[in-house]
Amino acid sequence: MAGTSGTSRTTCAIVGGGPAGLVLGLLLARAGVRVTVLEKHADFLRDFRGDTVHPTTLAMLDDLGLSERFDALPQTHLTQGAFAGEGRRTVLVDFSRLPLRYPYIAMVPQWDLLNLLAEAARAEPTFTLLTEHEVTGVVREGDRVTGVDYDSPTGPGRLLADLTVACDGRRSTVQQAVGLAAREFPVTFDVWWFRVPTSRPVGQSLAPRLGKGRVVVGIPREGYLQVAYLGRKGTDAKLRDRGIAALRSDVAALLPELADDVAGIASMEDVRHLDVRVDRLKRWHAPGVLCIGDAAHAMSPVGGIGINLAVQDALAAARLLARPLSGGGPRHGVERRLARVQRRRTFPTVATQALQRLLHARVFDPALSGREVAPPRALLALVHRVPALTALPAAVLGVGFRPERVPRWARRMPGRADTAQF
Structure with missing residues (x-):
C-alpha cells in the first residue's frame, strides 16, 4: 500500500508490521481506534523469522474469527519434545496432554500469518498499513513523543499520533530515539x-x-x-x-x-x-510512546517463545489502551495505562527469560563446550513412570506464565453479532 510524503495524523502509530504490531493494530481497529502500522519492507516475505504459533495464539486467532483461514495455511503441528538417549526415546514435553482448544504448536511461515492478520485488519475502516515506510526518528513536543518521521518511496514524511507504539524489534529505532535503557544478559x-x-x-x-x-x-x-x-558467539x-x-x-x-x-x-x-541477545527495558514507556514485543525485551530463540510473548503483550496493550484511545475515556488515562501494560507484562517476561537463561546454562553452553549433556536419569525414570508430568513443561512453553485473552469487543464468533463494547 503506497503512502504520500508530507504530514498526516492518526490516533495510534504502530512502528513495525510483525506479529505484535499487526495484532495490536487489528484489535485497536476493531475498537474503532484510528491506527496506522508502518512497515519498512514492501512485504512480509522474509525467511527464518519466528514461525512458531503457540496454543494461546491459536486460541486468539479462533476468538478473532480467523481460525478457518489460518487452518488453510500450509503448516505442520508439533505435539512433543523428546530426548533420545541410552537406546530409547523419552518424551519430556507433551502438548497433547494440555486441556486446550489447540494442544500443539503450529509451524507456519511467518509471512503467511502476517498476511492473514494484515488482511483481517484491512477489513476494519480505521486501519491503515503503510509498507515501504521506514521510521527514521520520533517527533517531539517538549518531552512528549507526538509521532514519527519516515522515509518512503514518495519521499520523507511525518505521521503525528496521540500514541506511538514501538513493535520494530530488538534494534528498535523508536526505542533508541527515545533513549530507554535496557538491562542486557550475557549470551555465549x-x-x-x-x-x-x-x-x-x-x-x-x-x-x-x-x-x-x-x-x-x-x-x-x-x-x-x-x-x-x-x-x-x-x-x-x-x-x-x-x-x-x-x-x-x-x-x-x-x-x-x-x-x-x-x-x-x-x-x-x-x-x-x-546474533542472539537477551535483554529487557527497565522502563517500557515514555510520554506518548510504548515499547512491546522484542522492542521491549529481546528473547533467545530457545523454545520459540518470543513470538508468543510478543502477541500476549499486544493483547494486554489493546485491552488496556482501547478505551482511552477511542475517546471512551479521558486522554490523560493513556499515560497511566502505559505503565499498567508494563506492570502486567513484566512478570511473564522476567520468568520466560529466566527459563531461557537456565536452559542456556544447563543445556546449550555445556554442549557447546564439548561436555556430555543429558537429563538426570532420575528425571527420565520419573517421566516414564508418570507421563502426565510432561504436561507441566508443555504448559510453560505453550501457554506461558501469564496468558492474555482477546477482549470481548474484538471477538468475531461465527453466528454471533459483533459487539464492540468496552
Whole structure:
C-alpha cells in the first residue's frame, strides 16, 4: 500500500508490521481506534523469522474469527519434545496432554500469518498499513513523543499520533530515539538458520540434537527441515571459512536420518546468522510512546517463545489502551495505562527469560563446550513412570506464565453479532 510524503495524523502509530504490531493494530481497529502500522519492507516475505504459533495464539486467532483461514495455511503441528538417549526415546514435553482448544504448536511461515492478520485488519475502516515506510526518528513536543518521521518511496514524511507504539524489534529505532535503557544478559552462542530439503517424514517432535561442541534443532516443515545450528558467539566468520562441506558433515552427524539430504544446503549464502541477545527495558514507556514485543525485551530463540510473548503483550496493550484511545475515556488515562501494560507484562517476561537463561546454562553452553549433556536419569525414570508430568513443561512453553485473552469487543464468533463494547 503506497503512502504520500508530507504530514498526516492518526490516533495510534504502530512502528513495525510483525506479529505484535499487526495484532495490536487489528484489535485497536476493531475498537474503532484510528491506527496506522508502518512497515519498512514492501512485504512480509522474509525467511527464518519466528514461525512458531503457540496454543494461546491459536486460541486468539479462533476468538478473532480467523481460525478457518489460518487452518488453510500450509503448516505442520508439533505435539512433543523428546530426548533420545541410552537406546530409547523419552518424551519430556507433551502438548497433547494440555486441556486446550489447540494442544500443539503450529509451524507456519511467518509471512503467511502476517498476511492473514494484515488482511483481517484491512477489513476494519480505521486501519491503515503503510509498507515501504521506514521510521527514521520520533517527533517531539517538549518531552512528549507526538509521532514519527519516515522515509518512503514518495519521499520523507511525518505521521503525528496521540500514541506511538514501538513493535520494530530488538534494534528498535523508536526505542533508541527515545533513549530507554535496557538491562542486557550475557549470551555465549549464536544461531545459524538454514533449510534441509527432504521428502522423508520428519515427525511431530521438536528436540535438540547434542554432540560434542555442536547443537542442532530440527523444526519439521512441509518438504524440508528448518535447522537451527548453534555455535559460539563471534564465530560467524570462522564457520563460513570452514565451508559448506564441513557444515553438511556436522548436520549429518547429528541428524543421521537426513545424511542423504544435506547436499540440499547449497552454499553458505543459504545460511543466515542470528546474533542472539537477551535483554529487557527497565522502563517500557515514555510520554506518548510504548515499547512491546522484542522492542521491549529481546528473547533467545530457545523454545520459540518470543513470538508468543510478543502477541500476549499486544493483547494486554489493546485491552488496556482501547478505551482511552477511542475517546471512551479521558486522554490523560493513556499515560497511566502505559505503565499498567508494563506492570502486567513484566512478570511473564522476567520468568520466560529466566527459563531461557537456565536452559542456556544447563543445556546449550555445556554442549557447546564439548561436555556430555543429558537429563538426570532420575528425571527420565520419573517421566516414564508418570507421563502426565510432561504436561507441566508443555504448559510453560505453550501457554506461558501469564496468558492474555482477546477482549470481548474484538471477538468475531461465527453466528454471533459483533459487539464492540468496552
